[in-house]
Amino acid sequence: MGQIKIYGVKDKLNPIKERVSDVIHSCMxxxxxxxPDKKFHRFFPMDKENFYYASGRTEAYTVIEVSMFEGRTIEVKKQLINLLFERIKMELNISPQDIEITIFETPKNNWGIRGLPADELTLNYKVNI
Structure with missing residues (x-):
């Protein structure tokens, strides 16, 4: 299971939301x-005056937060981060300097999905990879 939150300046993010979602999902x-049918993305387009970022970033600055079940190896999480940087640069022309990615992992028992704690669900995909 994964929930993705994407934050950015609305004038830059809104026109490319669908493409951003497709790129992120392909990496996941x-x-x-x-x-392929498990896509849970939430966009938070913000007014420029409400989205502060460090110098050296542009208005394309985008924050991606990935919440998911714990269980993936460090190597797999690094592969995800590196692939996101690569594909966002290649397909959206956004510099890695303008992308920040955070992965939040929690035990399945901390999730409630389809009326059950997630540790009681039967999943059609692997978590421990």
Whole structure:
């Protein structure tokens, strides 16, 4: 399971939301072996005056937060991060300097999905990879 939150300046983020979502999801499917139909993305387009960022960043600055079940190896998480940087640069022309990615992992028992604690669900994909 994964929930993705994407934050950015609305004038830059809104026109490319669908493409950003597709790029992120392709990376999740490839590295984490997510099923292609498991896409849970939330966008937070912000007014420029409400989105502060460090010098050296542009208005394309985007924050990606990935919440997921714990269980992936460090190597797999690094592959995800590196693939996100690569594909966002290649497909959206956003510099890695303008991307920040954070992965939050929690035990399945901390998730409630489809009326059950997630540790009681039968999943159609692997978590421990």
């Amino acid at each position: 499917v490839e590295t984490l072996q997510f099923p």
